[in-house]
């Protein structure tokens with residue numbers, strides 16, 4: 284039986300496809316290539332081009348490839364953009380997931396691993412953030428993830444479809460060998476923006492707030508290496524196969540890193556300075572966010588093994604190899 288990886292041509296999906304293949308799984312990638320790249324799909328996986336909105340294509344892929352579990356990454360993920368066009372995010376992330384889930388269950392798939400996000404919590408105040416913390420999404424993107432989690436609970440109650448919603452904190456880094464990472468065009472997150480500044484592809488990095496009540500004045504977030512995230516998905520598939528119940532699980536490190544610590548980790552790997560300017564805080568940004576990962580340890584037997592040094596090392600290898608990402612020039 285094979286694993287259907289929906290959105291497997293994207294950043295986290297393509298790294299997870301590699302982890303599933305290493306774990307001895309047959310893998311079929313289903314992706315509309317709206318933000319992903321066929322080039323990111325390794326030779327060992329089958330590829331089907333299709334959208335979550337296309338129920339017939341989903342059912343055909345399941346029938347053609349003998350699928351019994353799906354991992355669902357497909358979504359639009361730019362939280363800031365979602366404030367400008369919420370309808371697009373609800374249509375893609377909620378509407379697309381609704382059609383996909385119905386098509387999957389009608390085709391006989393009864394287990395799903397879903398890419399959720401720490402964005403479901405919003406700016407939590409109690410740290411570390413456990414799964415039962417209050418959910419106050421700060422944007423339509425985070426709301427769309429919470430709605431799909433709630434849909435999944437009802438699909439279990441009503442249809443017996445079991446699922447794990449994995450709430451990632453800040454995904455970062457590339458494969459350990461630097462072969463596959465995130466395309467520059469797709470990300471506005473700290474690590475890729477920092478790398479763009481280092482490579483002269485954008486102005487100096489803006490440090491947004493240097494007067495926060497943290498150990499060095501900059502904001503603190505939980506950066507999780509994409510290879511560790513990928514392992515988390517393999518473990519979640521195994522958990523469902525063992526009969527595990529529907530749940531939501533944080534994937535982070537439980538360690539917060541400040542923006543200055545990220546800058547210093549990058550400088551240590553690059554061997555030179557990161558160009559930056561200090562700017563005022565951005566309205567709405569939380570001071571400090573990091574995960575409680577005890578549920579992932581307990582239910583998945585999962586533990587992150589990489590930190591910000593490994594994130595920077597893999598990211599730098601990837602950026603040097605492909606300064607423009609998939610669409611840009613190859614070194």
Ligand SMILES: NC(=O)c1ccc[n+]([C@@H]2O[C@H](COP(=O)([O-])OP(=O)(O)OC[C@H]3O[C@@H](n4cnc5c(N)ncnc54)[C@H](O)[C@@H]3O)[C@@H](O)[C@H]2O)c1
Nearest residue numbers: 290292293294295315316317318319334335357358398454
């Ligand atoms: N990158 C992060 O820091 C982060 C953090 C938390 C959660 N997530 C979630 O993880 C998932 C993967 O994120 P990513 O960073 O790899 O993003 P990505 O944009 O690189 O990957 C998404 C993939 O899904 C495909 N896709 C999008 N809409 C589709 C549709 N309607 N039908 C079929 N395919 C479709 C895209 O072509 C792409 O290959 C997303 O659901 C995202 O919301 C990401």
